[in-house]
Amino acid sequence: xxxxxxxxxxxxxxxxxxxxxxxxxxxxxxxxxxxxxxxxxxxxxxxxxxxxxxxxxxxxxxxxxxxxxxxxxxxxxxxxxxxxxxxxxxxxxxxxxxxxxxxxxxxxxxxxxxxxxxxxxxxxxxxxxxxxxxxxxxxxxxxxxxxxxxxxxxxxxxxxxxxxxxxxxxxxxxxxxxxxxxxxxxxxxxxxxxxxxxxxxxxxxxxxxxxxxxxxxxxxxxxxxxxxxxxxxxxx
Amino acid sequence: xxxxxxxxxxxxxxxxxxxxxxxxxxxxxxxxxxxxxxxxxxxxxxxxxxxxxxxxxxxxxxxxxxxxxxxxxxxxxxxx
Numbered sequence: 001x002x003x004x005x006x007x008x009x010x011x012x013x014x015x016x017x018x019x020x021x022x023x024x025x026x027x028x029x030x031x032x033x034x035x036x037x038x039x040x041x042x043x044x045x046x047x048x049x050x051x052x053x054x055x056x057x058x059x060x061x062x063x064x065x066x067x068x069x070x071x072x073x074x075x076x077x078x079x080x081x082x083x084x085x086x087x088x089x090x091x092x093x094x095x096x097x098x099x100x101x102x103x104x105x106x107x108x109x110x111x112x113x114x115x116x117x118x119x120x121x122x123x124x125x126x127x128x129x130x131x132x133x134x135x136x137x138x139x140x141x142x143x144x145x146x147x148x149x150x151x152x153x154x155x156x157x158x159x160x161x162x163x164x165x166x167x168x169x170x171x172x173x174x175x176x177x178x179x180x181x182x183x184x185x186x187x188x189x190x191x192x193x194x195x196x197x198x199x200x201x202x203x204x205x206x207x208x209x210x211x212x213x214x215x216x217x218x219x220x221x222x223x224x225x226x227x228x229x230x231x232x233x234x235x236x
Numbered sequence: 237x238x239x240x241x242x243x244x245x246x247x248x249x250x251x252x253x254x255x256x257x258x259x260x261x262x263x264x265x266x267x268x269x270x271x272x273x274x275x276x277x278x279x280x281x282x283x284x285x286x287x288x289x290x291x292x293x294x295x296x297x298x299x300x301x302x303x304x305x306x307x308x309x310x311x312x313x314x315x316x
Contacts, residue, residue, distance in 0.1 A: 027283075056287045125290070133286035141294035148302055225299055232306045 051196065051206025052130030060135075061213050062206070065194040069183065072175035072217060079172060079224045086231050103152055111153045118146045126218035130207060136175075136214040140221025147226035156234055163223060171223040178216025182209050242282065249275050260315045266304040273297040 025032035042055055042063065050058035060068050122142035129135025151159040163171060170177070179194070186195035196206050252272035259265040273296030280289035 054287075134290055135287070138287070138290040138294055141291070141299055145294065145298045145302070148299070229302065229306065232303065232310070 048203070049198070050210075051203055052210050054130055054132060054135075056133070057130045057135055057210060057214075061210050062196055065179075065183075065213075068217075069176070069179040069194065072179060072220065075221065075224055076173055076176050079228055082228050083231050108153050111149050115146060115150060118142065118149075122146065122218075122222075126214055127211070129214045130210050136217025137221060139214075140218040141225060143218065143222035144225025144229075147222065148229050151226075151229065151233070156230060159226075160230065163226070168223065168227070171219055172227055173220065174223065175217045175220030178213055178220070181216075182213055185209070238282075242279075245275055245279055245282075249279070261313065262308050262315055263305070263313055266301055266308065269304070270297045270301040273300070 029035075042059060046055045046058040046063075047053050050062035052058050052061070122139045124139075125134035125142060126136055126139030129139070147159060147162065150162070183194040187193050189195070190197055196209060249272065252268050252275065255268050256265050256272065259268065273292055277289045277292040277297065280286075280292055
């Protein structure tokens with residue numbers, strides 16, 4: 001009975017969805033709504049007006065900067081929630097001295113060999129976000145993943161030393177803080193929160209601000225990801 | 237040719253999605269979910285969205301899987 005009901009509901013949901021898929025314009029069609037309206041404007045003027053060759057970066061950091069400001073705040077809130085739930089009411093933490101099963105020599109060798117290259121690639125992705133695909137979010141995640149890989153090899157205590165204790169809260173909040181900073185700079189400079197200077201000759205200022213946002217998001221993202229991992233892993 | 241590749245990828249995607257739901261072993265489910273993310277990443281790239289593909293590869297296949305594994309290691313491995 002229950003199964004029949006579930007199947008009937010699924011089929012009833014599937015029919016309108018499949019009908020809607022049939023109405024979609026063909027892939028790559030110039031008539032599809034995605035290429036008309038505002039996107040056409042972004043594609044034509046975005047690179048000059050917003051300050052980055054990569055249109056995706058223009059949209060997420062300049063045209064839709066306000067949304068991204070909220071987004072990085074959400075990520076920061078996620079870290080605050082994880083730490084609040086897992087660390088609340090504990091006087092002192094007891095970090096694991098060494099992993100219970102030390103990783104094999106293969107894992108240790110591979111991680112040590114690859115670590116500098118991964119770090120280099122992450123920094124490249126962050127700093128090249130305005131010309132090539134990538135940016136703060138992607139590069140920050142790669143850096144965070146590197147910190148997690150190093151934790152497996154070095155043990156938690158050693159890996160935590162990569163980020164100085166005093167600077168950690170500031171780095172965890174780096175992304176929202178950078179956004180507020182650039183936002184206030186826009187407020188004083190242009191008169192709009194997160195407004196970018198629109199004068200033709202000031203392209204380098206726009207690019208500079210985008211780069212600062214990318215670095216803030218990248219650093220903040222990396223520290224938040226590794227902090228969530230350490231918070232979850234350290235408490236036993 | 238590219239259409240055949242698309243269909244193969246989508247079939248693999250559906251297989252992975254069903255396998256994640258049906259698997260009672262949560263460790264296996266987390267790893268299959270990571271494979272799902274990798275296939276999704278290739279699809280994003282083919283659809284011309286390299287930015288999303290990078291995010292999917294780094295967050296979906298990498299960090300999310302690690303967080304799932306940590307959670308499993310702190311709780312239980314089998315679904316009740």
